[in-house]
Amino acid sequence: MTENSRISKKIAAIAESATLKVDAKAKGLQAQGRPVISYAAGEPDFATPDSIVAAARKALDDPKNxxxxxxxxxxxxxxxxxxxxxxxxxxxxxxxxxxxxxxxxxxxxxxxxxxxxxxxxxxxxxxxxxxxxxxxxxxxxxxxxxxxxxxxxxxxxxxxxxxxxxxxxxxxxxxxxxxxxxxxxxxxxxxxxxxxxxxxxxxxxxxxxxxxxxxxxxxxxxxxxxxxxxxxxxxxxxxxxxxxxxxxxxxxxxxxxxxxxxxxxxxxxxxxxxxxxxxxxxxxxxxxGPQDAVESMRQAFDRRRKVIIAELNKVDGFNCPNPEGAFYAYADVTEALGREIAGVTPQNSLELADLILDKAEVAAVPGEAFGRSGYLRFSYALGDDALLEGIQRIQNLLAK
Structure with missing residues (x-):
């Protein structure tokens, strides 16, 4: 038995989740003290609403659970x-x-x-x-x-x-x-x-x-x-x-x-x-239970959506349609490829994402993860200040 044959072909063929991979890399850099702003994970930055947490605490008192x-x-x-x-x-x-x-x-x-x-x-x-x-x-x-x-x-x-x-x-x-x-x-x-x-x-x-x-x-x-x-x-x-x-x-x-x-x-x-x-x-x-907190979070996402779309469309070479749902902005970055940026000439969105992470300390997920190169995904499920600063870093990096 060779070392490679110990893993089934089916499992060996699985690609690691790209979104989790980028998020883990960003968190690793943050742990090193680098001021990385990550748009990688599709995860709300809010705490779970209190009524839900209270229901869980109450459930812990019942041994049948x-x-x-x-x-x-x-x-x-x-x-x-x-x-x-x-x-x-x-x-x-x-x-x-x-x-x-x-x-x-x-x-x-x-x-x-x-x-x-x-x-x-x-x-x-x-x-x-x-x-x-x-x-x-x-x-x-x-x-x-x-x-x-x-x-x-x-x-x-x-x-x-x-x-x-x-x-x-x-x-x-x-x-x-x-x-x-x-x-x-x-x-x-x-x-x-x-x-x-x-x-x-x-x-x-x-x-x-x-x-x-x-x-x-x-x-x-x-x-x-x-x-x-x-x-x-x-x-x-x-x-x-x-x-x-x-x-x-x-x-x-x-x-x-x-x-x-x-x-x-x-x-x-x-x-x-x-x-x-x-x-x-x-x-x-x-x-x-009560849905008030859900609506508050949705309104916050909506506010962030408007900011991130406006700012992404100011980045030289980016085109980002207005999303009507979820909490993602998906920018077409094809016009930013093939030109020199900070001494590097990215040929695809994977290389551009690596460049942005290295030079601007901003993490986004490249389109290769979602089926085709030429795009970057930004989750706007993060704090308002960080959301704006991160895109401004990209604007400065890609400014001609």
Whole structure:
């Protein structure tokens, strides 16, 4: 046995999460005393709201929460998820269709493990979240990227999707609002994509983790609300991490038709058993309790969004469309490539990101992580002062 052969080919082929890699590098430099400002991680800088933390503290007083519970999730949380799904996605579901997972990432992984056979293709609109293709490939599926650039507002069309469809296509991944772009598909755009998927009897995995973070009066309509007939072909993925500043609590969920839900539950019964009970109780309070703190955070994100977009578009060579959701700005930086900057001539966005980190001490995630070079993702889920200073450093670095 050689050293390399000890690791399976499937695991050896996995790329490290680029967003976490950049964030870890930034934190490492900060630990060395360098004044690095990081836009890398998609993580709210707010504390989890007090009512949610109080619910968790109370749960610690009940010994029953220290025991194994149902693998698919506590009844109180699944009922809260069902109510939230009806309220925000327009879909009535039975709690038996819901499986609580260790964060939204786990829900996406479980969805693809449940529905894909070797060689099945999943159409993946790009720019895409960095973990999607890896999770598809871990399920022996084939990601088929369909790219939409800044000129399209980072939103794919039905014609593009149809051009990518083959007789091996089994599913579509749909994410609105989008990570990494913040793009929100309009009701008409969502309906057209949903009707196309229904016509071709495709499964849809719709990631709705950012659905409550939208701006300018925009609403992110769920694909199952736009096309109700698609519900029996759709897996909804969501969680409390982004809306409620609960990234470390690790509570997500998937909602699926009965047969898929059963298959996913069987997988989870062997893989993790139940998710942390205290965190589940906290998540139930998040969904069912006061929402004032959520709105305050959303308003803060909106204020930061306006600042970062205005400032990014002042950077020589940057073009950043206005995102209507999530908390990301996705800048097209192609015009900044191929010219000398501080003695270096970056040829792609990976090299530009490294240059900006080295010379301006600002961390952003390059477009290579999301499917194509020529872009940088900036999370504006960080403090107002740091947000402005970081972009101003980039403005100064790239000024001609």
């Amino acid at each position: 220290f025991r194994y519970t149902q693998a698919t999730g506590l009844a109180v949380l699944r009922e809260a998820i069902a109510a939230k799904t009806l309220r925000d996605s327009g879909l009535k579901v039975d709690p038996s269709q819901i499986m609580v997972t260790n964060g939204g990432k786990h829900a996406v992984y479980s969805a693809f493990q449940t529905i894909l056979d070797p060689g099945d293709e999943v159409i993946l609109p790009a720019p895409y979240w960095t973990s999607y293709p890896e999770e598809i490939q871990l399920a022996d599926g084939v990601p088929v990227a369909v790219f939409a650039g800044a000129d399209q507002g980072y939103k794919v069309t039905v014609d593009q999707l149809e051009a990518a469809r083959t007789d091996r296509t089994k599913a579509l991944l749909f994410c609105s609002p989008s990570n990494p772009t913040g793009a929100v598909y309009s009701p008409d755009e969502t309906r057209a994509i949903g009707e196309w998927a229904l016509k071709h009897n495709l499964l849809v995995v719709t990631d709705e983790i950012y659905q409550n973070l939208t701006y300018d009066g925009v609403r992110a309509i769920s694909i199952v609300e736009a096309v109700p007939e698609l519900a029996n072909n759709t897996i909804l993925v969501n969680g409390v991490a982004k809306t409620y500043a609960m990234t470390g609590w690790r509570i997500g969920w998937m909602i699926a038709p009965a047969d898929i839900a059963k298959g996913a539950a069987n997988l989870q019964s062997h893989m993790t058993s139940n998710i942390n009970n205290i965190a589940q109780i906290a998540a139930a309070e998040a969904l069912s």
